[in-house]
Amino acid sequence: MDTAPNFILTPLAPLAPELLLICLGLLLVVVDLFLGEKRHILPWLAALGTLTGLFLLGNGSGHFSDGLFGGMYILDAYSLFFKVICLIGVLFTVMLSVRYLDTEKMHQGEYYSLLVFAAVGMMVMVSAADMIVLYLGLELMALSVYCLVGLLKSDSRSNEAALKYFLMGAFSSGILLYGISLIYGMTGTTDLQLISQRLTELNLADNTLLFIALGMVLIAFSFKVAAAPFHMWAPDAYEGAPTPITAFMSVGPKAASFAVLGRILLSGFPELHVHWGPLIAGIALLTMATGNILAISQTNIKRMLAYSSIAHAGFALLGILATSNEGVSAIMNYMLIYAFMNMGAFAIIIMLNNRERRGEQLKDYRGLAQTNPVAAALMLIFMFSLTGIPPTAGFIGKFYLFLAAMNAGYTGTVIAAVILSAVSAYYYLRVVRYMYMYDSEKGEAVAMSPSLTAALIFAVIGVIGLGVAPGWVLEMASQSLPALAQ
């Protein structure tokens, strides 16, 4: 029993954002119980709490610590960056939800509470320095999101989406845990830094069983980020989920999963890069191909964005492939940009959603430029950004990812990525064609709401701002990296 740590009560101040959000989640449930009809203040409470959380994160950015709770919980600039992305995702989702929930007559108070708990799960995940904490954060996030996906209880598509997402998520958790248990068996620890040390000490770098274990962890995270060939659940789950939750799933959990994947591979298994490098390259290639090619045949725009999100996961994997600070900072930059452009696109979908049409079919976008020129112009910007056309942020994001993978010597993969990126122009710009080149069938105007307007303004500022002035994000991202690649 040489590993029994001295049990010292850790000062809780560095955890203020997480603790605040846990309290907020509980508060939302209680407020919902007692307020009854005055439920419309719930989104405001959630947004206010999330903003305070962001503020506390910024406030605590000077006090990093690489070992709270006996080294299980790290606060570094890397985790801080991803926490900010997750909270921005939550904030957007809250803004998108108000109108949508009204239209769908969905008035469950636990909606916002689950959203906040999912955010806490993601924050725990990205700060985890130990497999135990990582698993707990992952499950807190995943369980909340399963519920959110199935929250339209009377809609059988939502039920089906939740069931598929749940089955795949639980299956991948099983694989992840078995992988973790094998790694624990071989190295005798669950701490990522220690795993990396023991790998060299015990000379495990060529152990077949270790490859199997690492492979299982990789498979599990491929499920979580929806990388091919483990992406089958994503289109169905994205299509059936309530639209704001679809937007949330494609931004928050994805960014958090990438953060964890980066931490596991780069801080736990850097010695094995020769083995997992080609594997990740293959997965990235397959993911980009599957996502971009299958998106072409979609007529449901939510489903198209699901395939697009698969394709973007493939692009982001290029950054992990690079195994350099450059690559990781490119992923961080990309995830932030992706949050803005994807949330913007989903805001437009929700704007078009009313009682007669769901705003999900491509034909709903016919002639949008005539009936609502502003919405059409904004959608145009988001689609350009998703394609990666300058001067939008999407271009900058892809550019740095490709550059990082190129510098790491994966030229072939990058060439394929560029070609597939050109393929993606077809289905993104098809939306633009529907908006600008066809006449509207009914010519009805689109109703706006204050929170949707705010979300759209926020998104468009992000997309244009990060496209025109990308330097500071990259600098912030690269500052955070010495901590990771020790």
Add this chain to the structure above:
Amino acid sequence: MIPVSWYLTLAAILFSIGVYGFLARRNVIIMFLSIELMLNAANLNLVAVSHYLTDLRGQILTFFIIAVAAAEAAIGLGIVVALFRNKATVYADEIAQMKG
């Protein structure tokens, strides 16, 4: 004393049965059970190794896994009940409204 490799073999067998069951059976409830088998295989591994190495981390993780698995089962069954109210089926092949 039973050697640790026996436990690991048993866990590997359990895990394989779980994966096979998940992939081959079409009843959603049986698929849940298969996932539980996979989780328990991991638990068995962790506890056996933890005892062998006289290190407590594995057992701590096992406690957490058991607790999370309970929550997971509650949510999974809740989703199945919601689905059953709308479609009256628990067979995965019949739950295929969305395709492509």
